[in-house]
Amino acid sequence: MAQRCYVVGNWKMHGMRADLSEARAIDRASLRLPKVEVAIAPPATLIATLRETVTQIGVGAQNCHRSEKGAHTGDISAPMLREAGADFVIVGHSERRADHGETNDDVKAKAEAAQAVDLGVILCVGESEEQRDSGEAEEIVARQLADCLPASAQRLSVAYEPIWAIGTGRVPSVQDVGTMHKWLRAVLMDRYGDEGKEIRILYGGSVKGDNAAELLSVPEVGGALVGGASLTADGFVPIIAAASALDEG
Numbered sequence: 001m002a003q004r005c006y007v008v009g010n011w012k013m014h015g016m017r018a019d020l021s022e023a024r025a026i027d028r029a030s031l032r033l034p035k036v037e038v039a040i041a042p043p044a045t046l047i048a049t050l051r052e053t054v055t056q057i058g059v060g061a062q063n064c065h066r067s068e069k070g071a072h073t074g075d076i077s078a079p080m081l082r083e084a085g086a087d088f089v090i091v092g093h094s095e096r097r098a099d100h101g102e103t104n105d106d107v108k109a110k111a112e113a114a115q116a117v118d119l120g121v122i123l124c125v126g127e128s129e130e131q132r133d134s135g136e137a138e139e140i141v142a143r144q145l146a147d148c149l150p151a152s153a154q155r156l157s158v159a160y161e162p163i164w165a166i167g168t169g170r171v172p173s174v175q176d177v178g179t180m181h182k183w184l185r186a187v188l189m190d191r192y193g194d195e196g197k198e199i200r201i202l203y204g205g206s207v208k209g210d211n212a213a214e215l216l217s218v219p220e221v222g223g224a225l226v227g228g229a230s231l232t233a234d235g236f237v238p239i240i241a242a243a244s245a246l247d248e249g
């Protein structure tokens with residue numbers, strides 16, 4: 001069964017209550033573009049309020065702890081996120097790996113903790129600029145993915161986000177995106193068999209309204225994980241519209 005294109009906004013450490021008006025506008029626009037599955041992952045402080053604010057789009061978290069509960073000051077567990085109204089959680093974002101030293105083992109444990117309470121998971125992988133320059137990006141990222149994958153493919157998506165493309169306005173060529181996504185598909189099928197065919201592989205890194213159509217039309221690209229451009233309806237809706245138009249074409 002063909003799945004809907006999945007377009008997800010990662011608000012990172014942006015978003016106050018006043019910004020919920022943008023989410024409302026995105027929610028309204030998404031009602032007109034039903035062929036695309038849309039979601040926003042706001043900061044944890046806004047998850048519950050966003051859940052009550054929107055009706056069409058999914059609501060997610062940007063991280064969870066690997067344990068269900070315990071003495072972990074400042075952390076939030078997957079069951080807590082679920083209770084707050086999250087549908088899914090992003091794990092393994094390169095900013096968390098860099099800022100908090102998260103390892104592949106942590107990422108895998110977080111994904112499994114999320115699946116245990118039936119949260120969807122968007123598992124992020126991606127290479128640094130040096131790794132890209134070394135000519136081994138595909139091998140490196142495929143290995144990273146293999147090391148992070150949870151035991152089950154339940155409600156799993158993967159996001160390929162080259163670190164050097166995040167927030168820089170630089171994007172890989174469509175050929176490079178296509179080659180990488182093919183490698184990632186092979187890893188998923190190797191691990192999960194036929195189930196691995198159904199897992200959506202999103203592209204992330206400087207996706208904007210004017211490059212979304214090109215990136216989303218690459219084979220094996222099942223959606224986009226969008227940072228900066230997802231913070232406003234003006235930035236995000238054109239990406240959703242591009243995804244919708246592709247589906248029609």
Ligand SMILES: O=C(CO)COP(=O)(O)O
Pocket residue numbers: 010093161165166167168169204205206207225226227228229
């Ligand atoms: O990191 C990203 C999404 O998770 C991408 O961020 P930008 O879209 O701002 O480059």
